[in-house]
Amino acid sequence: MKIAIFVGSVRNGRYARIVGEWALQQLESRNDGNTYEIVDLMEQDIDPLTAEVLPGMAKGVYEDPKTTAWSELIAGFDGYFFVTGEHNASVPAMMKNAYDQLHIEWQNKPVGYIAYGGGGGIGAVKHWRDITERVGMINLATDAMFPFGEYFPDYVFTPGERGAAMLHAVADELVDASERAAVSVEAQVPWQSPAHPL
Ligand SMILES: Cc1cc2nc3c(=O)[nH]c(=O)nc-3n(C[C@H](O)[C@H](O)[C@H](O)COP(=O)(O)O)c2cc1C
Known part of the structure; x- marks a missing residue:
């Protein structure tokens, strides 16, 4: 499976990249045969959403070449x-714009x-779950949440073993769900299905 680590902050002095790189290192140390890759919003060229055709109707075909590249x-x-x-108790706006x-x-x-975040980003996660469910993504039972007070002593991201355990619990689920989702997509394509007579 090929898994993205979508780093969603474009803020000067952001923690997102530090957290993303730590996650990449942890995930690669699993040696589980999957590929993990950072997708950093700061490295993408994405305009504010102005397209006339609604993304849900576009079926992956976009007028804006920047959106095509992102797609x-x-x-x-x-x-x-x-x-x-x-x-402000929700998801970062630029990340949501890219998602949308x-x-x-x-x-x-x-x-x-x-x-x-102060409360581990619980407000952002709550809203992300609503957003991604609306689009038809598969949400998991576990999250890795890092409250500032516990995991950022002196403003330094310090996940430790407890943080790593949280991340790997999510990764176990994510890999499993990715494999199941890939199989079910294959099953929906008749000419790729062994059961199909053609
Ligand atoms: C506009 C704005 C609103 C924020 N609101 C919250 C908030 O509601 N809850 C919270 O825990 N942190 C809040 N923060 C603090 C962020 O969680 C913190 O700055 C975090 O480091 C942002 O991620 P980044 O460093 O990757 O950009 C806010 C930050 C900004 C810039």
């Missing part, structure tokens, strides 16, 4: 970690959250 990148993954801070540009690319694929 092709995101469509290539089987599952996603969202590395998310919390802005697409639709079919996310659908029927699992998403796990790596969140941080």
Whole structure:
């Protein structure tokens, strides 16, 4: 499986990239045969959503070449970690804008959250769950949430063994759900199904 680590902050001095890189290192140390890759919002060229055709109606075909490039990148993954801070009890707006540009690319694929904030990013995760469910993604039972007080002593991200255990619990679920989702998509394509007479 190919799993993205979507780093969703474009803020100067952001923690998102530090958290994302730690997650990548942890995930690669699993040696589980899956590929993990950072998708950093700061490295993407994504405009504010102005397209006339609603993303849910576009079926992956976009007028804006920037959206097409974003679509092709995101469509290539089987599952996603969202590395998310919390802005005013919700999700970061730029991350939501990037998310909203697409639709079919996310659908029927699992998403796990790596969140941080005063309360561990609980408000962001709550809203992300609503948002991604609306689009038809598969949400998991566990999240990795890092409250500032416990995991950012002296403003330094310090996940420790407890943080790593949280991340790997989400990863176990995400990998499993990605594999199941990939099989069920294959089963929906008749000419790829062994049961199909053609
Ligand atoms: C506009 C704004 C609103 C924020 N609101 C919250 C909030 O409601 N709850 C919270 O825990 N942290 C809040 N924060 C603090 C962020 O969680 C913190 O800045 C975090 O580091 C942002 O992620 P980043 O460093 O990856 O950009 C807010 C930050 C900004 C910029």
